[in-house]
Amino acid sequence: MSFWEKLGLGLKKTSNAITGGISDIFTKKKLDSATLEELEELLISADFGVATATEIMQKFAAQKQDKEISDEEIRTLLAAEIEQRLAPCEQSFAIDSAHKPYVILMVGVNGAGKTTTIGKLAAKLQQQGKKVSFIAGDTFRAAAVEQLKVWAERLNIRVFAGPDGCDSAGLCYDGLNAAVKNGDDVVFIDTAGRLQNKSGLMDELKKIVRVIQKVIPDAPHKVLLTLDATTGQNAVSQVQIFREIVGVNGLIVTKLDGTSKGGILVAIAAESKLPIYYIGVGEKIEDLDVFSARDYSRQLLNLPK
């Protein structure tokens, strides 16, 4: 199944909501201020965020106020606008083999999909012939280690784990040394979910980074923030704070198979130009797709590819 089709399943509801709304609006045909306001609300209801939605609406207003405009036209314009905003975030995920092991630190709030994404992404890298290993850095949540171990077994990957409740940073130190000794190409560090407003927990994450650098000075090479697409405007602050504290340099947006919106991506792109490497579109190992700004935007507005 192609990215397009898969995304289509989940995003259908969004598209219907948006395009349905737009059709309603454009029985009037004229782009007057009431219509623009409704359009703004539609974007807001797709989690674009008030600021982004207002900005897009004002842009339209400046260009098209009181002009006759067709449904198709407005959808195309809107898709182009969204694509333009997301395009800088579209970057391919590549492992630089100059770094060995290439260290990937997975961070995010509770239940965002970190562990699952590690499993999915490891499978992809394995297919490229990389030797991958895991470090079970979530020593806090009950059975987090067991969860990662199940993924490791599926992929026949080595997991470095410690006893429950042990110090996560210390474990990462030992785990990284083991990965170096083992000659692994890529090592994933799973971490416990944490809310970005808990400074104690964020400091702990900082400590993990410091400890990683004791073993490999230029690591972690990628710090991936996993974002749940169902999240509202809070996602913007997740990106800001995780980036500030542990230098997040890439995003993965999960659960796009379920949300009827996903406009939060546009809100985030308005704040940061971080690459969105992958999107999660299900719970199975293969449910991880490359992010494409064009596909995403046109799909969102129910336009042909």
Add this chain to the structure above:
Amino acid sequence: MFENLTDKLSQAFSKITSRGVLNEKDIDDAMREIRIALLEADVSLPVVKSFISDVKTEALGEKVVKSVKPGQMVVKIVHDELIKLLGSETTELNFNAPAPVCMLLVGLQGSGKTTTAAKIAKRLKKNKRILLASLDVYRPAAQEQLAQLAKQIDVDVLPIVAGQRPLEITKRALQEAKNGVYDLLILDTAGRLQIDETLMNEVAEVKKIAEPTETLLVTDALIGQEACNVAKEFNEKVGITGLVLTRMDGTSRAGAALSMKMISGAPIKFLGIGEKLDEIEEFHADRIAGRILGQGDVVSLVEKAIENVDRAEAEKMAGKMLSGSFDLNDMLNQMRQMQKIGSMGSILGMIPGLSKFKSQIEESGVCDNLMKKQEAIILSMTKEERLHPDIIKASRKRRIALGSGVEVHDVNVLLKSYEQMATMMKKMGKFGSLSAMSKMLKNSPFGAMMTNGINKRFPF
């Protein structure tokens, strides 16, 4: 947890409340701001629309009251609608069925069901024999997670049998709950998307078999506009009796609370406020509605007071009270305790009816000044006078007033409230009665703030 919304709403209100006349445009502007405030707080659009339209209808039907400014009327209408929206249903859990009673937890992936199951079990285990069971055969190690949590809180958990499907596990759990004479069976389920028909049917089947008295929809408070779809679909396809919002400690928006309540019609029963297993609290619609509009929360004030008051001082004070030897030094101490609780502005923010003055008061510092004034008066008294206030007659009053830079009248006011307190203390000493004190407190200068807390614990 609703700070974001509160701030935005009070901004919208501040523009209209002081105005003597409001034209239609003013109202429309205010409505637009309220709408944006709600949306920014992640309240779902359909909910926002219906809310605004209700407010408008109410506003149009409202008779003009001469003594009330139109802006104030709008605030009142919004307040009333908000309370209507959040509901006043009881948050009490329904266990009204022959034992073992069953509770079912459902929700999206990663919403916090398993942790919530353990938190609820921990809360209830004092009075009930509880069995926990996980039906999550999909997420790796999910059953193991519940088993580990159960062990932590010392509650029984259904043994894991590899390869069993959710329906089989449900039947086994029900049997085990009967055999083991449990009072309550809590079923944790796998996370599922509301658009996943297979899994939605599965949980509907589970519900049919288990016949739970409570089916709680567990949702992440950080959820965005999706909240209304989740609430609607889970309610239609599974049928829910209550809501649990998790990660309330992570957000100042939490518009999901409003959306889900309105769309599902089910009351919010619990809020998850942290990762620890006792970090869950009951939801009080009235308190929260007050908070959102800056209308105050007396109970929180008292709790805050209790937290901050110096314990040793409190004990000493209690001793004094019981012996009936309350003098002006004690009153001074008491005032200083009050100041520890926080600035008057922040205290007023929590008292219904006063919160609207909060910002003015903070700016002018009037209230903190009042405290300072009273303090100054007492400090201008001699040791003798503080210990035996009845010796303070006209000439002493003049000296004290002069010394503290106030009028004699102010000294009289202070002495009057001291007398009231002292009388109350004496009564307490005699009868040890809290209700007498509560009555008296209402008349004392800061007593009104405390009376609601009296039945729990006296803050000093």
